[in-house]
Amino acid sequence: MLGHPRLFFLMFVFFTILSGAAILVWSPIWLWLWMVLPLLCLVGAWDLQSKHNVLRNYPILGHLRYMLEFFRPELRQYFFESDLSGRPFNREQRDIVNQRADGKPDTSPFGTRRDTSDAGYDFVQHSIVPKDVDARFKRILIGGPQCRYPYDSSRLNISAMSFGALSGNAVSAMNKGAKLGNFAQDTGEGAISPYHREHGGDLIWELGSGYFGCRNKDGSFNAEEFAEKACTDQVKMVEIKLSQGAKPGHGGLLPGSKVNREIASTRQIEVGQSCQSPASHSEFNSPEGLMHFIARLRELCGGKPVGFKLCLGKRDEFMAICKAMLETGIQPDFIVVDGAEGGTGAAPTEFEDFIGTYINEAVPFVHNCLTGIGKRDEIVLIASGKVVLGFDMVEKIALGADMCNAARPFMFAVGCIQAMRCHTNTCPTGVATQDPERAKSLDVPSKAVRVRNFHDATVKSFLDITGAMGLDSPDKLTMQHIFHRHEHGPARTYGMIHPQVESGDFLKNVIPQEYDADWNYASAEKF
16 A cells, blocks of 8 residues: 555555646646646656655655766866866866867966875976987887888877777767877777778777778688778787776777777677677787787788787786797787776776786886897887876886877867767767767867877977977886885885886896796796
C-alpha cells in the first residue's frame, strides 16, 4: 500500500487535472499556464515508478539533482576552479597554450601563483651569464647505424592521436599545422587516413596490435600492404605501439558509435562495430621477437627509422628488451616513453589512475638502461607525457630524453576546451567526435595556424630557458639541473634521486643496487 506522502501526491495529481480541465472551459487564455501543473503531475506520477531512489522519494524535485550533476563539470571549470587546481590540465596551462596559438604574448602579472614551497614543485637555477642557443638545436636527427634514411626531426612533434578518436577536421588541421611548421604528426594506431594525407605534413606511422591499415581479414599483419604505404614519401618513421600511458596493458577501444564508413575503410574493420585492439601483438611474444620485427619493418619500409612506444611497466621487461638488443645485434632507432599520466581519448578509469609509471620516473630509468648497455648515443629517446610548456621540454630532456611529443596541447590548439566528453561522440568543439555537424565547426585553415604558432612558441621557450640556465645547447642538460622538492624543505636534484650510470656499466657488471635484481631476472627470450 502507498505511504502517506505518495497517497497525498496522487490526490494532488487528481485534483490538478480536474482544475486544469476547468481552466480550459471557463478561464482566460493567460490562465492556460496552469496547464503546466498537470504535466508536472504526470512527470511526478512516472517518477513514483522510477528505479531511481531519489525520484521515487522526491518526485519532480529529484530531477533538479540530476540536472545539476549533469552541469557539474562545466560549473566547476567555469566558476569554481582556480587557475592551478584543474585536472588533467589547469586553466593556466590551457591559457598559455591558447595565447601562444593565437600568437599573443604569454606573460602574466604580479608574480607566480604557484606554491614554490609545496611538495612536488620542480624548478631550475638560472645563470648570471645566460647564453644564446643556436636555432639548429630546434631539430635532431633520428636514425641509428642500422637506418638508411634518418629523419631530421623537430624537438617537439604531435603525439599519437588516431582518426576515429579525433574528427577528420581535427586531424587535418594538425597535419596542415605540422606542414606549416615543419614538424611531424604521429598517426596513432588508427592507421593513415585521408585527412593525414590531405596537406602533406610529415607522418610517423604508429603500428598498434590491431595492425590497422595493413591487416588481413583475421587481424594479422599484412606485410605487402604495410610496405606499400610505409614507403611513401610522407611517412618518415614507423613506431610500434607496445603500450600507451592512458591504458597500459589494455587494448585500445573505439566505440561502435564512432565507427562510420570512413573510419571502417581506413582501419579495415566493420561499420558500426566497436573496434577493440588486442592487448599484445600477434607478430612477436618475446624481446628477441620484437627486435626481429623491428628489423623486418625497417627492411619493408626501405630503411626508414623504426622504433617502439611503451608506457614503462615491469622494469625487468624493459631490461629484457635491452638484453635482446645485445643478443640479436638489432636495435630500434628511437624509443617513445609514454607517461602513465597521458591519454587523449577514453580509457578505463582504474587503468588511467593506478597502472604504469609516471613520466619523470620512467625517462631516467630508460635513459640509464640504454646508457648501461652502451646504446644511448645510438637510440633517440622521446618523452611523451603532459608536455605543455617549454619548461616541460627542458625538464624531460634533462631527465634523459632527446626530444618530446605532445598530444592534448595540440588538441587545445585546434579548439578543445577540456569538456571531458571525448568518449561520448558529443564533443562540443568538433575535436573528438565523428558527428559531422559538430566536426564541421572546426575551421581547418585557422586552426592549422594555431597549431604551428603553439609549436613554434613552445620550442622557442624551451631554447630560451636552456639559455637562461647558462647552457648553449639542450644536449648539455642533465638530471643535476632539475630541482625537485619532495616535501617542505630544501629541494634535491634528480641526479641525487636517481642512480648515475656510465656508458657500458651494465656490460662490466657495474649495476646500481636499485637495478640489480631486475637486471639479473631479465631474459632476452621472454617478457
